[in-house]
Amino acid sequence: MSDAADKNVLDDEQITEALAELPGWAHTEGALTFTAKCESAEAAIGLFDKIAAAAENANHHPDVLWSYNEITVDLSSHDVGGVTQRDTRLAKTISGLAEAAGAQVYDGQD
Template identity: 30%
Template sequence: MYNKVTRVSAVQLSAAEVAKHLLKLPNWKYDGKKITREFVLKDFETTWAFLSQVAMRSHLYGHHPTIQTTYNKVRLDLSTHDIQGVSEIDLKLAKKVEGYAAGREKVEGRESNK
C-alpha cells in the first residue's frame, strides 16, 4: 500500500478561531499552545486499536501528536511545532480522532469486556 505524506505550511490560529472550532469538538481543551483530549476506552485491546488508527492517520498527515497511555486511558496533545501553536491540521486531526473513538469509549457504570 502506498500513501503519500503531504506537508503544507501551517498558520497559527488565534485563540478565538480555536475556540470557534472547539464548539464542534467539545471534549477538547485549549491552553493557548495546544489542544488536548483525554479518552477512557473500553479495554486494553480497544485502546491499541484506537492508537493504531491515530498513528496511521498522523503519519498520513505528516503530523504527530504527543500521546500518553496507560491501560485504557489515552491523552492526546495536538499542536503544530513549527509555529508553536494550533493550526488547521491540528483541528482536522482532532476531528478524525473523534471518529476513531466513537463507540470505543467506556460508558460510565458499565464494565468493559476483559
C-alpha cells in the first residue's frame, strides 16, 4: 500500500481536508491526535491491541497512550517529519476500530 505519496508531508490545507473525514481527530504539534474513551479498562486494552495489530500490519507505528479507559493516539511519519497519507490511512482504520469497540471520542471533558 505504500507509495511515493507516503513520503510527502501534507500541508495545512491537505490536513484540514483529511480531518473533515476523520471525526474526533485533530492536528496538534505536527501529528494527528485522537482520544477514545471506552466502557472499561479492559475494553481500552482490547482496543489498544487492535490498534497495535493494525499499525503492525501497516508497518506504521504511532505513539499510543493507555490510561485506564482511554486510548490516545498520535500519528506522524517520523521518517519525513510530518503528517502523510500513511497517517491518514491508519487514522481511518483506527477510527473504525474505535467505533466497532463502542468507544466514544473524548474531548478531555467528562
